[in-house]
Amino acid sequence: xxxxxxxxxxxxxxxxxxxxxxxxxxxxxxxxxxxxxxxxxxxxxxxxxxxxxxxxxxxxxxxxxxxxxxxxxxxxxxxxxxxxxxxxxxxxxxxxxxxxxxxxxxxxxxxxxxxxxxxxxxxxxxxxxxxxxxxxxxxxxxxxxxxxxxxxxxxxxxxxxxxxxxxxxxxxxxxxxxxxxxxxxxxxxxxxxxxxxxxxxxxxxxxxxxxxxxxxxxxxxxxxxxxxxxxxxxxxxxxxxxxxxxxxxxxxxxxxxxxxxxxxxxxxxxxxxxxxxxxxxxxxxxxxxxxxxxxxxxxxxxxxxxxxxxxxxxxx
Amino acid sequence: xxxxxxxxxxxxxxxxxxxxxxxxxxxxxxxxxxxxxxxxxxxxxxxxxxxxxxxxxxxxxxxxxxxxxxxxxxxxxxxxxxxxxxxxxxxxxxxxxxxxxxxxxxxxxxxxxxxxxxxxxxxxxxxxxxxxxxxxxxxxxxxxxxxxxxxxxxxxxxxxxxxxxxxxxxxxxxxxxxxxxxxxxxxxxxxxxxxxxxxxxxxxxxxxxxxxxxxxxxxxxxxxxxxxxxxxxxxxxxxxxxxxxxxxxxxxxxxxxxxxxxxxxxxxxxxxxxxxxxxxxxxxxxxxxxxxxxxxxxxxxxxxxxxxxxxxxxxxxxxxxxxxxxxxx
Amino acid sequence: xxxxxxxxxxxxxxxxxxxxxxxxxxxxxxxxxxxxxxxxxxxxxxxxxxxxxxxxxxxxxxxxxxxxxxxxxxxxxxxxxxxxxxxxxxxxxxxxxxxxxxxxxxxxxxxxxxxxxxxxxxxxxxxxxxxxxxxxxxxxxxxxxxxxxxxxxxxxxxxxxxxxxxxxxxxxxxxxxxxxxxxxxxxxxxxxxxxxxxxxxxxxxxxxxxxxxxxxxxxxxxxxxxxxxxxxxxxxxxxxxxxxxxxxxxxxxxxxxxxxxxxxxxxxxxxxxxxxxxxxxxxxxxxxxxxxxxxxxxxxxxxxxxxxxxxxxxxxxxxxxxxxxxxxxxxxxxxxxxxxx
Numbered sequence: 013x014x015x016x017x018x019x020x021x022x023x024x025x026x027x028x029x030x031x032x033x034x035x036x037x038x039x040x041x042x043x044x045x046x047x048x049x050x051x052x053x054x055x056x057x058x059x060x061x062x063x064x065x066x067x068x069x070x071x072x073x074x075x076x077x078x079x080x081x082x083x084x085x086x087x088x089x090x091x092x093x094x095x096x097x098x099x100x101x102x103x104x105x106x107x108x109x110x111x112x113x114x115x116x117x118x119x120x121x122x123x124x125x126x127x128x129x130x131x132x133x134x135x136x137x138x139x140x141x142x143x144x145x146x147x148x149x150x151x152x153x154x155x156x157x158x159x160x161x162x163x164x165x166x167x168x169x170x171x172x173x174x175x176x177x178x179x180x181x182x183x184x185x186x187x188x189x190x191x192x193x194x195x196x197x198x199x200x201x202x203x204x205x206x207x208x209x210x211x212x213x214x215x216x217x218x219x220x221x222x223x224x225x226x227x228x229x230x231x232x233x234x235x236x237x238x239x240x241x242x243x244x245x246x247x248x249x250x251x252x253x254x255x256x257x258x259x260x261x262x263x264x265x266x267x268x269x270x271x272x273x274x275x276x277x278x279x280x281x282x283x284x285x286x287x288x289x290x291x292x293x294x295x296x297x298x299x300x301x302x303x304x305x306x307x308x309x310x311x312x313x314x315x316x317x318x319x320x321x322x323x324x325x326x327x328x
Numbered sequence: 329x330x331x332x333x334x335x336x337x338x339x340x341x342x343x344x345x346x347x348x349x350x351x352x353x354x355x356x357x358x359x360x361x362x363x364x365x366x367x368x369x370x371x372x373x374x375x376x377x378x379x380x381x382x383x384x385x386x387x388x389x390x391x392x393x394x395x396x397x398x399x400x401x402x403x404x405x406x407x408x409x410x411x412x413x414x415x416x417x418x419x420x421x422x423x424x425x426x427x428x429x430x431x432x433x434x435x436x437x438x439x440x441x442x443x444x445x446x447x448x449x450x451x452x453x454x455x456x457x458x459x460x461x462x463x464x465x466x467x468x469x470x471x472x473x474x475x476x477x478x479x480x481x482x483x484x485x486x487x488x489x490x491x492x493x494x495x496x497x498x499x500x501x502x503x504x505x506x507x508x509x510x511x512x513x514x515x516x517x518x519x520x521x522x523x524x525x526x527x528x529x530x531x532x533x534x535x536x537x538x539x540x541x542x543x544x545x546x547x548x549x550x551x552x553x554x555x556x557x558x559x560x561x562x563x564x565x566x567x568x569x570x571x572x573x574x575x576x577x578x579x580x581x582x583x584x585x586x587x588x589x590x591x592x593x594x595x596x597x598x599x600x601x602x603x604x605x606x607x608x609x610x611x612x613x614x615x616x617x618x619x620x621x622x623x624x625x626x627x628x629x630x631x632x633x634x635x636x637x638x639x640x641x642x643x644x645x646x647x648x649x650x651x652x653x654x655x656x657x
Numbered sequence: 658x659x660x661x662x663x664x665x666x667x668x669x670x671x672x673x674x675x676x677x678x679x680x681x682x683x684x685x686x687x688x689x690x691x692x693x694x695x696x697x698x699x700x701x702x703x704x705x706x707x708x709x710x711x712x713x714x715x716x717x718x719x720x721x722x723x724x725x726x727x728x729x730x731x732x733x734x735x736x737x738x739x740x741x742x743x744x745x746x747x748x749x750x751x752x753x754x755x756x757x758x759x760x761x762x763x764x765x766x767x768x769x770x771x772x773x774x775x776x777x778x779x780x781x782x783x784x785x786x787x788x789x790x791x792x793x794x795x796x797x798x799x800x801x802x803x804x805x806x807x808x809x810x811x812x813x814x815x816x817x818x819x820x821x822x823x824x825x826x827x828x829x830x831x832x833x834x835x836x837x838x839x840x841x842x843x844x845x846x847x848x849x850x851x852x853x854x855x856x857x858x859x860x861x862x863x864x865x866x867x868x869x870x871x872x873x874x875x876x877x878x879x880x881x882x883x884x885x886x887x888x889x890x891x892x893x894x895x896x897x898x899x900x901x902x903x904x905x906x907x908x909x910x911x912x913x914x915x916x917x918x919x920x921x922x923x924x925x926x927x928x929x930x931x932x933x934x935x936x937x938x939x940x941x942x943x944x945x946x947x948x949x950x951x952x953x954x955x956x957x958x959x960x961x962x963x964x965x966x967x968x969x970x971x972x973x974x975x976x977x978x979x980x981x982x983x984x985x986x987x988x989x990x991x992x993x994x995x996x997x998x
Binding site for chain 3: 371372470484486487514515516517518519520522523541542543544545546547548567568571581582583585586587588589590591594596597598599600601603604
């Protein structure tokens with residue numbers, strides 16, 4: 013027996029002759045309203061958006077604001093503290109720290125968001141198919157994912173770095189942000205597919221799926237029109253929470269020398285390079301470190317806010 | 329006339345939702361005498377469950393904002409949480425609707441049934457367990473000694489409900505509140521459980537509040553009943569009288585809209601028109617008036633009070649209070 | 658709605674009182690998997706050899722308690738579930754294992770109404786989309802004509818046509834059920850399986866929906882299989898009632914006869930267990946209380962399934978499965994020691 017919630021916000025006054033009241037509210041617009049009401053989440057999201065904007069505007073900033081480029085070596089001005097010429101000082105090669113941080117943002121954020129997108133596409137598709145069809149297909153796919161997830165990511169990454177395989181016309185190497193993103197996605201889509209599959213299993217047996225089947229909907233229609241919109245929320249939340257993790261992964265890769273190679277700047281490799289100079293130029297360590305920390309925190313807060321917005325029941 | 333065992337006086341419980349405040353219990357007053365079975369009837373959202381939870385002070389996230397619940401000389405709405413815990417389970421016991429989730433899946437059934445006596449009587453584990461076993465036997469669980477060592481998932485729905493009843497009775501409470509105890513059960517199991525509740529009432533003398541939406545259940549179990557709608561009591565009285573001549577249009581229409589198993593001919597049902605009330609945006613005056621076949625102008629302006637109508641009944645209706653009989657085609 | 662849709666239909670039109678749906682020795686078994694390798698260790702005998710005939714224009718009620726297989730039977734008849742054995746005939750054609758195009762054509766003839774008004778509507782779609790989906794899937798109408806049909810369907814089920822732009826969560830249980838009914842009607846079916854359509858609704862709304870279903874039946878010449886556990890409602894709405902227990906048919910009879918002269922002990926106890934909203938009647942009633950709980954559908958009892966709880970059971974009941982025997986006018990019961998008239 014189902015007991016409808018104690019408060020049923022049914023449309024007041026009776027049926028057929030009734031008049032229209034507030035406009036129809038879809039799940040998405042309701043969720044957006046809930047998100048907007050969450051100040052912390054919106055602030056965090058806004059912060060990330062700001063960083064993305066600054067990163068995207070890197071060349072413009074280099075030309076018109078900062079007047080330095082990230083590769084500009086100036087051996088007369090190494091390790092200079094913040095000054096009028098260099099707002100955040102310079103590093104061991106005299107390069108301007110600020111512009112390197114901005115370009116670093118571009119690299120790091122590209123890796124993170126692109127990787128998450130690829131992960132979502134691959135993992136989401138696999139999860140949808142495995143969950144929807146079940147049976148041997150589900151078994152095969154999930155065992156594959158299990159194997160993938162049991163291999164330590166580091167080894168897989170090292171392997172891919174050494175092998176540098178080609179996917180179509182694209183040569184995968186860790187020094188290029190886009191291919192690094194793809195490599196990280198290859199390693200991390202497994203978790204997402206499990207999550208999606210789990211959600212699909214919850215939804216696919218709901219009555220409305222059976223109802224759609226009973227009126228003659230094809231499998232494709234069931235998956236695209238009914239299943240996907242209901243699973244999307246979970247996918248988006250998982251993706252946004254993954255962004256932070258991938259930023260950290262990228263930093264770790266830089267640390268062991270496998271990630272983005274200098275002189276291209278990324279927050280991770282700036283952090284790594286600066287560790288030798290920790291004692292006399294501590295800001296070279298603190299600045300990229302702080303940016304990583306702030307961005308990861310902001311994405312996590314935003315991801316949580318998204319989850320609360322999409323599924324408010326989870327809170328209480 | 330002896331003192332009533334439990335007396336609820338003008339109880340008000342509210343809770344907040346995104347759309348506004350809901351008056352879940354809106355001025356409810358009734359008495360429960362020792363040994364009797366009182367039915368609280370109504371549909372979802374009418375406030376019957378909230379009333380019971382408020383008596384037990386389990387109404388959170390709701391808040392009791394007015395009224396009293398007098399039990400053995402104390403006002404339960406005002407006693408401390410510590411004192412309330414003493415009363416819960418020992419003096420007033422409650423059993424819930426869904427037997428699937430009201431037992432903790434990680435503890436053995438016997439251990440859970442023994443919990444009230446361990447807590448309230450201070451019995452040790454062994455004594456509590458053996459008393460639990462004997463109570464399980466009394467509620468009709470076969471091979472109680474071995475079944476008590478089972479986990480809830482090994483029990484069927486009906487058996488779990490019996491276990492819940494056993495748990496409620498181990499401390500021989502004065503009052504047993506049963507909130508839709510059979511709604512989730514098959515009809516033949518329901519009959520067994522209701523039979524058990526009748527036996528329990530006879531054997532232990534426990535006063536029972538039976539909350540349900542099923543008028544048939546109330547007819548067979550309760551000596552008196554109250555009917556709730558939108559947080560208020562709309563009708564009260566002895567069961568036989570309320571069924572024979574209901575004094576509130578809601579009760580009257582409800583009885584006419586239910587298909588009866590023993591109906592001789594196929595008459596089309598006479599449903600109550602309209603929708604259940606929106607608790608955040610209640611109609612003005614009497615909450616039932618938009619759906620009422622007998623409404624007059626006054627009904628949309630003033631909220632009727634629960635007053636005596638006829639010899640033994642009470643109804644909150646301007647129309648019947650002014651002497652009009654409820655009749656219809 | 659009276660206009661004939663142009664899409665393909667299965668066969669010719671049917672007249673009242675011809676057999677519309679015929680089920681013969683139907684079995685639906687679900688495998689029970691266990692262990693790491695998910696090996697099949699047994700089967701749930703959800704439907705275990707059921708015969709049933711449904712005539713055009715009538716309402717057959719199907720009752721039973723949890724685990725009896727009534728929902729499974731309903732869903733198998735409309736071919737949402739694959740039968741394990743036996744046959745199903747619709748309008749004379751064998752549809753037991755239809756696939757592809759023929760199955761799609763079948764989906765226009767048979768529709769289903771679900772129990773849970775909160776789960777049976779896709780929360781991400783508007784009401785209009787939900788009702789319009791069958792129209793789209795079968796390409797029955799487009800553009801303005803499609804909009805008109807959707808509005809007409811909403812009107813037919815007693816809802817304001819302007820609600821087509823709204824989302825399900827804005828409606829109450831009863832209204833959602835009306836939307837579900839409108840969706841079922843959108844394919845212009847001949848046969849509708851109603852799977853507990855009112856169990857999840859408030860009592861005051863149930864009567865509205867029952868009346869609606871009856872009106873629609875006479876207006877659109879529908880045939881219903883009405884599955885429910887509330888015999889009072891089933892008796893009201895059905896011409897004939899079939900009683901199931903643990904996957905088998907116990908008794909089939911016209912509604913009035915089932916109540917007055919039940920033959921099967923299970924029916925008898927079922928009837929006596931149903932509370933009647935009349936204190937005078939309730940207090941006088943004689944109850945046939947059953948012992949114990951429903952047995953497991955994985956390992957059903959030998960012989961008559963009901964014997965473990967039956968107050969009249971004897972040794973013979975464990976040895977042989979009682980067949981459905983006739984007790985006069987369309988009244989069948991499967992029992993060796995039936996109740997007296």
